[in-house]
Amino acid sequence: MRSIGGRQLARSIGHWSEGQGTRPAYIRLADAIRTLILDGRLPLETRLPGERELAGALEVSRTTVTAAYDLLRTTGYAASRQGSGTRSALPANRSGTSAGSPWTPFGPDGSDIxxxxxxAPEAPGHALTTAYQAALEQLPRQLPTCGYNLFGLPELRAVIAARFTARGLATEPEQILVTSGAQHAFSLVLSLITDPGDRVLIDHPTYPNAIDAIRRAMARPVPVPLLEDGWDLDAFEAAVRQTAPRLAYIVPDFHNPTGLLASDDERRAMASALGRNRTLTVVDETLAELPLEGQVPSPAATYLPRGLAITIGSASKTLWGGLRVGWIRAEESLIRRLAAVRASIDISSPVIDQLVVAELIRVLDxxxxxxxxxxxxxxxxxxxxxxxxxxxxxxxxxxxxxxxxxxxxxxxxxxxxxxxxxxxxxxxxxxxxxxxxxxxxxxxxxxxxxxxxxxxxxxxxxxxxxxxxxxxxxxxxxxxxxxx
Ligand SMILES: Cc1ncc(COP(=O)(O)O)c(C=O)c1O
Missing domain, CATH: 3.90.1150.10 (Aspartate Aminotransferase, domain 1)
Structure with missing residues (x-):
């Protein structure tokens, strides 16, 4: 189980006793810890510091901490098990969230919503239709083949590799596996790399379908809280060290949902923690080519030791989600193993859509x-x-x-x-x-x-x-x- 020390919790809580009127100290303290849990800054199932330790760090009496922990327990925000201390939790009725599935196009009364x-933005209509026309012209060349491309069409692998190289990450076409989107890419990686019960480190918050994919693989997400303005590097390093995850999944470029962009220093620090622990890392670059200020960031894989980075990308956000084309960039040997897994799942992506995306990547700028x-x-x-x-x-x-x-x-x-x-x-x-x-x-x-x-x-x-x-x-x- 993960744990948080008294001093670290005191730092996260910040100025809990200010501006709170006359409410008793234990209620204010419980309120502050509860807010950390609700915001995701204190991950669930984290062992809280002992009462004496937290009292010392906050310079309050132990009775105050005892009463605050009691209150958190009775309201469902903490739980205790004999011998394993007090851990963060959520009341049962907090877990169900959405009124309807995000995939349903209608409101509760059947009206448009x-x-x-x-x-995901709409398609770039003109560029897309032009690319489909060009792809149709190229199709006859493909028809004598069997149409299955386990690794992807060679011309698409080549343009994807060239784009990585242009961004500063030298890449050969053999290091690319074309997939049906980034979500498919991540699921393939999970199938190959993780076993049931393995830990997968994630930013917290993160892209929800990634969490669902981790759960579907029967692995366990290990959330590392993000700060208001960036990655919590101490927490990141501690989580990698304490939980020894089988895999990490990070979104350093215009992170979904926070929009955060990891700085060079943050990339370096995360990479060094991951490198020290030899943690295979999925870098999700789905949003990397959408800078609204400044330049496209350097690929995070350039900071990671060779062999540890698995970069996934997609045409969904720069071009259109309806294309269902994405990719994985990794060492060639890993790409071959991923392709072998893919054979048991969907074998290949549609030829016409791959031709279209190859055309579109050529005019992506x-x-x-x-x-x-x-x-x-x-x-x-x-x-x-x-x-x-x-x-x-x-x-x-x-x-x-x-x-x-x-x-x-x-x-x-x-x-x-x-x-x-x-x-x-x-x-x-x-x-x-x-x-x-x-x-x-x-x-x-x-x-x-x-x-x-x-x-x-x-x-x-x-x-x-x-x-x-x-x-x-x-x-x-x-x-x-x-x-x-
Ligand atoms: C961070 C991130 N990864 C992956 C995806 C899924 O992309 P795709 O449509 O290529 O499967 C999304 C879509 O929103 C995303 O935001």
């Missing part, structure tokens, strides 16, 4: 020179609309990617997801991005829709928030009394 649960300014404008529209509609929310402006990670200031995410459906909007609640219900104060909002639609959505979100703000949903009776 505005989908803000997915973060032109496509992005239109796409990025448009995304920049949409980001500003959504930020401005939210500033007006929900002025108390805290929302960072991400340097790239597709989403805003909004802090509503109160743990209302699940209620907001349900309320927004009544206003015709489907949202992705914060808990979708964490393990077991953390991030209840957060919502992820994509700026992938046209500006006028985003204005409309922002206004509806403001109305939904007022509606639930006016009548806060009943929490458990005790919680309301204690944490109001």
């Amino acid at each position: 505005l989908d803000l649960a997915h973060a 032109d496509v992005l020179s239109e796409r990025l300014p448009e995304l920049r404008e949409r980001r500003e529209v959504l930020l401005a609309t939210l500033a007006e509609a929900v002025p108390d929310w805290r929302v960072r402006r991400p340097a790239g990617g597709l989403v805003l990670w909004c802090d509503m200031g109160r743990p209302l995410s699940s209620s907001m997801v349900m309320a927004a459906e009544r206003y015709g909007i489907r949202l992705a609640g914060g808990p979708r991005f964490g393990v077991e219900g953390a991030f209840e104060r957060r919502l992820r909002l994509p700026y992938t829709l046209p500006s006028d639609v985003l204005r409309q959505a922002g206004t509806a979100i403001g109305q939904a928030f007022s509606a639930i703000g006016a009548a806060p949903p009943p929490a458990t009776g005790q919680l309301q009394a204690v944490f109001a």
Whole structure:
């Protein structure tokens, strides 16, 4: 089990005793720890420091800590087992999150719904149809072959490898496996590398389908909390050392959902922790080519020791999710092993779509020179609309990617997801991005829709928030009394 020391917890809690009126110290302390759990900054199933140790670190009496832990236990935010101390937990009713599946295009009454649960832009229409025409012209050359390409079409592997090389990561076509998207790529890696029960280190929050894929592989996600403005390098290093994960999965480039971009120093520090422990690392670069400020970052694989980096990428966000084409870049020997696994799953990606993506990657810079300014404008529209509609929310402006990670200031995410459906909007609640219900104060909002639609959505979100703000949903009776 993971653990957190008294001093580290005291640091995370920060100024817990300020500005809290006359409420007793143990309630304020319990409230501060509960907020860390709800925000995902204190992962679930982490052993809390002993009472004496925390009392010393916070310079309070041991009775205060004992009473705070008791309160956390009775409200479901901590649990104790004989002999293993007190660990962080969540009340059972916090885990269920969304009113409807994000994959359903209709509201509860069957009406159309505005989908803000997915973060994927529309296709670049003209470039896409031109690429399909070019691909159709090339198709006759493919027809005499059997059409199965376990590794991917050679011309597509070549353009993907060339793009990595141009970004500073020398790559041969033999190091590329074409997949049906990045999600498929990650699932293939999990199938090959992990056994049931293995630990997989993840950023926390992270991309929800990655968490689901880890669980489907019967592996165990090990969440490492992200800070407001970057990676918590101490926590990252400690998690790698303490849990010896079989695999790490990181999204250092315009991270989904926080939008964070790992700095050179952060990349170096994470790589050195992973390198020391010889941890195979999946770097998910799905969003890397969407900088809205500055340049495309250097591939994180350039910082990792050779043989440890498995980079996955996709055409879904730069081009279109409907293409279902992605890739894995790794050492050639690993690519061959992954291809062998793939044979038992789906054998090959469709030839025509691979030809299309090869065409599109050749003109990707032109496509992005239109796409990025448009995304920049949409980001500003959504930020401005939210500033007006929900002025108390805290929302960072991400340097790239597709989403805003909004802090509503109160743990209302699940209620907001349900309320927004009544206003015709489907949202992705914060808990979708964490393990077991953390991030209840957060919502992820994509700026992938046209500006006028985003204005409309922002206004509806403001109305939904007022509606639930006016009548806060009943929490458990005790919680309301204690944490109001
Ligand atoms: C970080 C990340 N990885 C992977 C994916 C899935 O990509 P694909 O459509 O290529 O499967 C997404 C889609 O949102 C994503 O944000």
